[in-house]
Amino acid sequence: MDNRYPVTIGSDIKKSSDIIVNKFGGVQKIVDGLNSNMKTGIDQKSVSERQHVFGKNFFPPPKIKTIMELVLENFEDKINQILCAAAVVSIIIGLIQHPFPEGLIEGTSILIALNIIIIVNSGNNYMSEKRLADLVKLSDKQFVAVYRGSQETETIDSE
Numbered sequence: 001m002d003n004r005y006p007v008t009i010g011s012d013i014k015k016s017s018d019i020i021v022n023k024f025g026g027v028q029k030i031v032d033g034l035n036s037n038m039k040t041g042i043d044q045k046s047v048s049e050r051q052h053v054f055g056k057n058f059f060p061p062p063k064i065k066t067i068m069e070l071v072l073e074n075f076e077d078k079i080n081q082i083l084c085a086a087a088v089v090s091i092i093i094g095l096i097q098h099p100f101p102e103g104l105i106e107g108t109s110i111l112i113a114l115n116i117i118i119i120v121n122s123g124n125n126y127m128s129e130k131r132l133a134d135l136v137k138l139s140d141k142q143f144v145a146v147y148r149g150s151q152e153t154e155t156i157d158s159e
Contacts, residue, residue, distance in 0.1 A: 044148045061137055064129040070122040080114060087111045 024030050028038075036042050042050065065073070074080050091107030145153040 061133055064133050070125045074118045074121055083114045
């Protein structure tokens with residue numbers, strides 16, 4: 001469905017593509033401005049020059065988070081915050097009640113468990129992000145029919 005501009009009651013609905021064409025002086029003026037031809041498209045020779053001027057025809061792939069971003073994301077979870085606080089409290093109480101090495105056992109055990117949770121979660125999330133980026137990259141592949149200097153179409157990758 002074509003995008004439509006909002007209109008007041010009683011006025012005609014206009015397609016946005018019609019408004020854009022009229023804004024640039026009509027279809028022929030757009031074709032001339034792009035150094036193209038309505039029947040034969042663009043020259044094969046000018047494709048690289050056009051890519052230099054207009055850029056490649058693709059959307060940039062989604063940015064995947066770094067491992068560090070995923071690790072820090074784990075600390076936004078309330079359970080991990082509570083576990084971290086419990087480990088600190090346990091170390092303080094352990095050192096008050098017991099001498100140095102024995103007082104660290106419970107708190108350190110909680111910290112080790114928390115590190116394992118964070119490493120596993122971050123690794124899984126990173127792999128998921130990479131898979132999603134790969135799927136998006138695959139789904140963006142499209143083939144289109146174009147005219148390249150003749151009246152016969154040729155099918156190329158849209159990029």
